[in-house]
Amino acid sequence: MRDGIESQPPAASTDAVFLDGLVQAADTYVGTLLKATDGDVAALPHRAAMSRLLALATVYAEPGSAHRGSPAFPDAMEACVARLEHLQGPTGLFDGTNLSSPPDSAFTINDACMALEIIGAGHAALAGVRRRLRAVVGRITDALVTGGVHTPNHRWELCAALARIHALHEREGSARPDIVARIGEWLAEGIDQLPDGMYSERSPLYATAVTNPSLLAIADYAGRPGLLEHVRGNLAAFLPWFNADGSIESLFSRRQDQWKTFDAEAFQLLYRRLANQDGRSDFASAAAWLQQFPLLEPAKALARTRLDPWLGLELPAASVIDLSGDSASTVFDGGLPPVMAPGHAALGSCGIHRFRRAGNVVTVFGGCDPLEPGVVSGLATNPTFLRLAHGDAVLTDMRLSRSFFDLGPFRSQSVSTDAGAVRLAEELRANFYLPLPPERHRKDGIYALVHEGRFSASMDFGSRPTVEHRLATALTIRPGAGAEGDAAELELEFDGADTSFALELTFRPGGELAGVEPLASQLPGSNTGQGAFQLTSGTGTYRVGNDVIEFGPGLAADPDNPPVYNPGEAYRYLAGTNAADGVKVYITGRTQGTHRFTLRGRSVV
Incomplete structure (x- = not known):
């Protein structure tokens, strides 16, 4: 159940500039999405089909959207649901690179639960969409409760989906104590946060796309506000690693973004949420600075903003910064506010x-x-x-x-x-290997296949004397x-x-x-x-x-x-x-x- 303290902000002014800009960006995004593919979802994988459905549902239900109540959208959303139904396997899980994957399916189900919450019961034209999408979630729930994972962040994505499903059941007046118990089992392992605030994967990609959003969702939908301390610690650790060009350092990552330039826009809503909830000027400065960079998924950002009342509020006044470059006293290093540009920063574990x-x-x-x-x-x-x-x-x-x-x-x-x-x-060391001692000889001449650090061979390397180079x-x-x-x-x-x-x-x-x-x-x-x-x-x-x-x-x-x-x-x-x-x-x-x-x-x- 949502925790009232964490999820319900006090009465405060909404940020009309932020919200209007987000609605316009979402409208443009959805218009481009439909125009590029003519609304065809027949070949989309499950995550892309659900992402499209969420985008359509968000702008359809948004009062300020140019697509509000568009008569063409219900059929387009029905097509997305049909694609999901087609892709569901016998257990309700979806196939992809990882076959019948609970965590990969959880990404789709998190979006599905967001769409169900946005659609609600107030849109008669979407009653069929809601009924069929609710059935998709129902068919997969048991598999998500019992399923496994294979990377650290998968645990939290899976728990976020289960927390949203549990909240859905509560709104419907039903109970699934097994969902709550399974979330507890995963969380009992502890959050994989290093002493400097990074998660064990050390990845800005997975911190923004999975771990932090998931921990926020679990905190809000499963009544676990203590998890927000991990999000706060991670966001504080990332503050000095932004670049003036709108990217963030990812060299230390253990995932694929260690080879890429990673766009920092993905951090905007995370800083905005906790800046408003905690009244933190450092996070608010980061959120205000990041607002100049376009969001890559503005429709999903709009969905999150409508479901999270903290996101639509005005940032604390102390965070306002001048991006024109004329205010040398408040900005540094290409417009970065001082809190994001210290003279020296370090991540010890990285x-x-x-x-x-x-x-x-x-x-x-x-x-x-x-x-x-x-x-x-x-x-x-x-x-x-x-x-x-x-x-x-x-x-x-x-x-x-x-x-x-x-x-x-x-x-x-x-x-x-x-x-x-x-x-x-x-320090590197490499060996040349000398003849085996007589007691290690085999009559068949076939020795253990061993990897010696550079290559593998049937040479029983560990039993040989060596000549070492360093x-x-x-x-x-x-x-x-x-x-x-x-x-x-x-x-x-x-x-x-x-x-x-x-x-x-x-x-x-x-x-x-x-x-x-x-x-x-x-x-x-x-x-x-x-x-x-x-x-x-x-x-x-x-x-x-x-x-x-x-x-x-x-x-x-x-x-x-x-x-x-x-x-x-x-x-x-x-x-x-x-x-x-x-x-x-x-x-x-x-x-x-x-x-x-x-x-x-x-x-x-």
Whole structure:
């Protein structure tokens, strides 16, 4: 049952500007949706069909919508329900990539329960839609109560669906104590929140699309207000990681968004809800700043706003910020309010630091997970260890390759700080294997199939003496260096094997390079579709408008030190790569001693 304290706000002014803009955006979204496909749902998967139904129901029932009561919409919604009925299996579950998946089906059922709540009993023309959609929910309920999951966030999506179904039963005057008990079983495991506020998947995508919305729904519909503390902690942890371009850092994620630029708009309603409920000025500042970025699913956002009375209220007055750039006292770093742009921020469990100084944003990452099981889904494995932005000039990825038994790029195994510097370190070891001791010999010559860290073979590796090779790498980054504090100094130290290295700098396309030499041809594994260059001496520059990033010094070219990025055998064996896209510059050398480089962001007239 909804908890009155958490779900019912006090009397307060509604935010007419926010609501009017949201209705207009939802109307445009639905109009484009129908025009693009002519309303055909015959080939849609279950989540897309239900998402469409929710969008149609939301604007149909919205008093201010241009689609309010549209006579064509009931039939369009009936078509969506028919598609869902067709896709339901014998247990009521839906098939997709994961066959008969309770959590994947829960995404659809959460939307279905929202649509049922919006439609209610006040729209006679939608009585058939409501009856059939209610039956879809009824057929799947038992499977959701008894079903299982396979990722951390699935537990909370499943519980959110069960909480909404339970509230639906309560409104109908029926009882399902087994639903409440099942929610309790999942929640008894504890919420997977790390000490710094991130959830165990460390993913902005899943925090905004699944975990936080689900915990809010469970709090509201199952009377569990204590869960909101987890949402508050997660949103507070994300505050320093927004970028002026409307994205948010995802480098530390353990999910697929570690390889992508993630749009920060997904956080807007989350900050808005708790800013209004808690009266928090920091969350309100974030919500107000995020409001400038279009919502990707405005119809669903409108549905949430109509079902959650906190979302439609005016934000606390202290949160109002000037996005014109004329109010230097209240904004910083491309319009970010001060609470979102501290001089230094860190996430200890994620191994990431961010520094903002002299107009530069320097991000240092050393929180990759150990790769004992290999490069697999669910681990943070992005080898980018540094990012630097100065206005529109952006170094998106700095990586380090070494030619060492094809073990892949540098991925830090430890992160430490000292006097404002961040130190990353990794030690690699690789073996040559000597003959087996006589007592381990087999007459048939067939030995245990073992994975030794690089590859697998029937060699009984663990029983053999070895000749070990070692390469230790340490990177020390000092942000805010130089007389003006506008430089980041990089110290690269090696110990062990004498081999080649390639430092790869990848810039966001759109600027001009100077001081570098173009590579004669694209090298294997470089992913150099935007152009590849090498810095062989002095300092190079990358300029976008009036914003410049300087980098160097370069090192002399040598055919024994190829300018190439090597993703490692785990990728190359499958003809794959994890190379970053963009404009590439390489600095190459040998893994002997210490090398020092400087990155500097500045503005020119």
